[in-house]
Amino acid sequence: MLRARLLALLLPSALIGGALISQYGFGLHPCEMCHWQRWPHYAAMLVALAALMLGNRPGGRAMLWLAILLIATSGAIGIFHAGVEYHWWQGLTTCTSNGPMTMDDLLGQPLVRCDVAQWQIFGISLAGFNAIFSLGGAALIGWLACREGRSA
Numbered sequence: 163m164l165r166a167r168l169l170a171l172l173l174p175s176a177l178i179g180g181a182l183i184s185q186y187g188f189g190l191h192p193c194e195m196c197h198w199q200r201w202p203h204y205a206a207m208l209v210a211l212a213a214l215m216l217g218n219r220p221g222g223r224a225m226l227w228l229a230i231l232l233i234a235t236s237g238a239i240g241i242f243h244a245g246v247e248y249h250w251w252q253g254l255t256t257c258t259s260n261g262p263m264t265m266d267d268l269l270g271q272p273l274v275r276c277d278v279a280q281w282q283i284f285g286i287s288l289a290g291f292n293a294i295f296s297l298g299g300a301a302l303i304g305w306l307a308c309r310e311g312r313s314a
Contacts (some may be wrong), residue, residue: 163218163222163223163226163306163307163310164217164310165306165310166226166303166304166306166307166310167210167213167214167217167222167226168214169299169302169303169306170206170209170210170213170226170229170230170233170303171207171210171211171213171214171229173233173295173296173299173303174202174203174204174206174207174210174229174232174233174236174296175207177203177236177292177295177296178200178203178204178207181196181200181288181292184281184288188281190280190281190288191274191280192274193274193275193276194276195239195242195243195246195253195276195289196243196276196288196289198239198243199236199239199240199243199289199292200236201236202232202233202235202236202239203232203233203236203296205232206229206232206233206236209225209228209229209232210225210226210229212225213225213226213228213229223307226303226307227304227307229303230300230303230304230307231300233296233299233300233303234296234297234300236292236296237292237293237294237295237296237297237299237300238293238297240289240290240291240292240293240294240296240297241293241297243276243289243292243293244286244287244289244290244293246276246277247276247277247278247279247287247289247290248279248287249277253276253277
């Protein structure tokens with residue numbers, strides 16, 4: 163199950179890396195729902211690292227499946243966010259700030275709406291790509307874990 167554990171660590175790391183590059187390298191500021199998609203990936207990286215360190219010892223397999231669940235959770239949030247961007251349904255948020263801000267703070271921040279995709283390619287937004295890679299990756303990691311588990 164080493165390949166499954168490695169992929170469970172590398173996939174969310176790559177997706178978070180891509181999100182941070184798009185944010186800090188290309189100025190695509192995340193909305194509130196973008197942040198919602200990141201949290202399960204952060205947790206998945208920690209859990210997958212624990213799974214990698216535990217290996218075949220007790221808890222290692224459970225940590226791997228928890229990482230898979232967290233990656234899939236980010237993908238599910240990505241589906242919801244993409245649906246909000248494509249106006250298939252209404253979002254749960256107004257994408258406003260959570261903290262107290264002065265007028266100068268507000269004027270100095272970019273306005274980022276959850277229902278408008280900042281970037282698309284082939285009609286797929288970043289939230290859509292997160293959904294595709296997260297759900298596809300979670301399925302692949304689960305398949306590897308089952309396949310490698312049988313041969314162990």
